[in-house]
Amino acid sequence: MDTKSQKAAGSRPQLVWVFQQNGSGMEKIKGIRKHGRDRIVLRVFDIDDNLPAIIDDASDWLPAGIEADLVLDYLKHPDLSDELAHLCRRDQVPIICSGKKGPLADALTPATCCALAQQKGLGDYALIFGLPEFRITTSKGKISSIEVLRGAPCGATWNVIEKLIGLDIEDAKIRVGLEAQFFCTADPAAWDPISGKSPVHIAGELHKAGLVKALKTATEKS
Secondary structure (H helix, E strand, C coil), X not given: CCCHHHHHCCCXXXXXXXXXXXXXXXXXXXXXXXXXXXXXXXXXXXXXCCCCCCCCCHHHCCCCCCCCCEEEEECCCHHHHHHHHHHHHHHCCCEECCCCCCCCCCCECCCCHHHCCCXXXXXXXXXXXXXXXXXXXXXXXXXXXXXXXXXXXXXXXXXXXXXXXXXXXXXXXXXXXXXXXXXXXCCCCCCECCCCECHHHHHHHHHHHHHHHHHHHHHHHC
């Protein structure tokens, strides 16, 4: 698909529209602004109304058209999410609806925000945020330095690395998952019936996998 993000790549900061309901994306918005820096510009749409159980016409809450390079959906109401996905499909703008289930008109629906794989068409957002990636150096069996190459938009990945410096390698493999779960802002009650895990547990496992991969690379280089 010839998305706007592909046409705009490299020419200016990526414009990302964020839709949240009653502050549902607040921590991720903070994290994206902090770690996206001058590469990403956010426009946030706040929906704080008391919404009806069923919304037949979403025009009172959603724009008529999408003029962004990428859309992030943190909405809670399924009818709004469904209509937003249809708007993005019509206007050829990619949309990420992390943790959402059900048919959402070409939307990307990773289990958690930090489960997003790198892929074309998502601009700088997907280069900075998604599956955790690290660069690590070790000395005498301990982690001497660690850098986040890619992490969770809520900022959990950057918070985690502060806890790992100086740890024994094997201890760090255990600690990283626990720390990621502590800092994760996903709803721990939102269990996935297929995996039998909550998004918080998934985030912990993804951070551990990223650390193990980086440690393997560091070991091979040394």
